[in-house]
Amino acid sequence: MRALVYEGPYRVKVRDKPAPRIEHGEDVVLRVTRAAICGSDLHLLHGFVPDTRVGSTFGHEFTGVVEETGPAVRTLRRGDRVVVPFNISCGRCFYCARGLYGDCESSNPMSDLASGVYGYSHTTGGYDGGQAEYVRVPFADVGPMKIPDDLEDEDVLLLSDVLPTGYQAAEMGGVREGDVVAVFGCGPVGLVAARSAWLLGARRVIAIDRVPARLRFAERWAGAETLDLEAAGWDPVPVLKEQTGGRGPDVCVDAVGLEASGSPWQTLLGRGLKLQAGSAVALSWAIHAVRKGGTVSIVGVYGPPANLVPIGAAMNKGLTLRTAQANVKRYMPHLLEHVRAGRLDGKGLITHRFPLERAAHAYALFGDRADGCVKCVLVPG
Ligand code: NAD
Ligand code: ZN
Ligand code: ZN
Structure with a gap:
């Protein structure tokens, strides 16, 4: 598949890379439809986040269509459209049981500082992110929210983080x-x-x-x-x-x-x-x-x-x-109502859209705050 790949400070490039596969029974693989670039991605790009490894793929704000489900997944099916919180949470550890999904301890065995996060270095678990054609989503019954039929992916994309x-x-x-x-x-x-x-x-x-x-x-x-x-x-x-x-x-x-x-x-x-x-x-x-x-x-x-x-x-x-690292899952349902009522127009923050192939250009534009860029979205495929 095609994916954005980190090549060292200030260098990202779109390259071929093996597509993700189901690794655990509770995983799904999504075909990404939209992936936003975040201010947090700039910290990675600038080399500020420890243990950001060459070859990794960024992207923690994405929507997608379920392509494949692991045998233990109960709530999602092939073809479902979903928006995914940036924090990966297991739904059953000490923190998840208290609703503190942004602090999940089983999604990040590498550090007790943070939960797992998509595309955010090995400090947050080493998961690849969604600035790619496909992404693996662990604990798929916990994080992803199905996108209501009457809403477009971009209407809810920023419920993933911002x-x-x-x-x-x-x-x-x-x-x-x-x-x-x-x-x-x-x-x-x-x-x-x-x-x-x-x-x-x-x-x-x-x-x-x-x-x-x-x-x-x-x-x-x-x-x-x-x-x-x-x-x-x-x-x-x-x-x-x-x-x-x-x-x-x-x-x-x-x-x-x-x-x-x-x-x-x-x-x-x-x-x-x-x-x-x-x-x-x-x-x-x-x-x-x-x-x-x-x-x-x-x-x-x-x-x-x-x-x-x-x-x-x-x-x-x-x-x-x-x-805090935001507790995305907890806020999603409430903020969906604000989105529907037009009180929080997430889509209205999107000023630029680029094909995934032009991701390096998109990073430069967003990083320079050039051309009136506020939020930049990559469109794979
Ligand atoms: P961004 O890079 O698009 O925006 C940062 C803005 O701050 C820019 O417009 C810049 O001009 C301005 N700025 C820089 N220095 C300033 C200063 N000294 N005073 C006032 N303004 C200044 O980033 P964003 O996507 O809006 O994210 C903002 C921050 O939030 C980033 O650090 C990001 O990593 C973080 N973030 C945190 C969470 C969380 O869960 N806690 C989630 C998402 C983003
Ligand atoms: Zn973000
Ligand atoms: Zn947990």
């Missing part, structure tokens, strides 16, 4: 009626967090980024006020304070995570930005900006190059810090 992650980010912020919520990062996750803050009763939502097209998108799609980092002199903290009576937002969401070396941040660091390269810039800003007693909700992904956090400031200000 919609639950952004919504959970707002929910972990404890957003309450009347709150001012600031969201760092206007990528797909930040946009959904901003939109979700309204659904949870926010009075004001301020979205922060440096990419003008994404700021415009945040105004249109999420109905947010925007703060342009360049216009703010790359110091958004005083601006946020000034806009909130000197106190700061009630809730700050970090939807940025690791930033690539070689990104514009390095240039800015040279111009006196008071943070080290590879440090958690957005997270530091969030901690300094939020009001005393406020909450910082962190869904941006971090790892070895950026574990520097101003924990002293967080302690002095009495902050609540919450963070």
